[in-house]
Amino acid sequence: VVCAHASPAGHCPPGLDSFSHATADVAERVLTSRAWRVARRDLNAERFDPVQPTGEAQNTTSRDDLVERHCAELAAADLIGVFHPNCWGQPPAILKGWIERVFRLDTAYSYAQGVGFESVPVGLLKARRALVFNTSDTTAACEAEVFGDPLDTLWRRYVFGLCGVSDVSRRCYGPVAGSAAEQRHAWLLEVEAIVNAAALTPR
């Protein structure tokens, strides 16, 4: 399993970030208890650089060893988990840079021979399943009705859809601001149940 989590730069309302970390903690605990090997990556803690040097653009390798390790983990993973706050309807910048550098050509997707970049790529990832856990200060209903829930489209249809990961479970918990301890506990129980079910399915 690859588990990546990240916080936004700048203003993040109190609780949103730490509750996102709590969802990653639960997932790691459940997977480890089920004897999965977990590569947990806190992008902020490891100071992942979301901006690739210009000279590396279009390359399928990086001079940054950390990026190479991430790519190897991603390619080998049976299950992928991402954990982050909803930040302007998008992942935090550091996680967006992780997508750009790690879900790269010839690692996560490719093009059939003889077709150009304007054609639909072929997914290369081994994992068939991904779990996305978001935290938010809007409700899931508001996110879906008012904004059309772009995060769902971004993860399910773009990133995982184009890389061959067809089974994506996504949950968004919120509003976290002002939520009761009992409510947060209930959310974490749901994370536990979802990860536990995923851990039981064949790899």
Add this chain to the structure above:
Amino acid sequence: VVCAHASPAGHCPPGLDSFSHATADVAERVLTSRAWRVARRDLNAERFDPVQPTGEAQNTTSRDDLVERHCAELAAADLIGVFHPNCWGQPPAILKGWIERVFRLDTAYSYAQGVGFESVPVGLLKARRALVFNTSDTTAACEAEVFGDPLDTLWRRYVFGLCGVSDVSRRCYGPVAGSAAEQRHAWLLEVEAIVNAAALTPR
């Protein structure tokens, strides 16, 4: 006018990035010729750091002078332009970090007294109008029909919508890969026409 443009990290198909720069060049030329003062920002060239130090999270000021200059420019702008390739249905990471650090609390939006972060913020920007120019290797129709065009939602409804910029014109040109010189010229003429019309409206 604030004009920010940026390229994705990692793999960017040939032409997408340079054509995005070409759209920014046209906009700058038109606006300057109409006697607008333009603050053009090439985020990659100025090595904008998309990841804010953790200690600055939730702050309304930054110790990074470049961020402060961006915030002052954004607050003073009558018109905002952004130019970037479509990168997984999202802006490049460096531009996402620009949103996180520059469209910050008390610069771009705020909350009414006595309400929490779970409520809808109040937009603070002076600009009422924004122009978004994207380049892509899908067609606009594919982007809209297959993916629901999340970039449109992200800019129009989240970023500008929540910050008080109600009038957003957005165009996405593509596929750039394999496009004829004549086609790219026609796209740039449209950029010119759109920016010219915006430059003529009262500030």
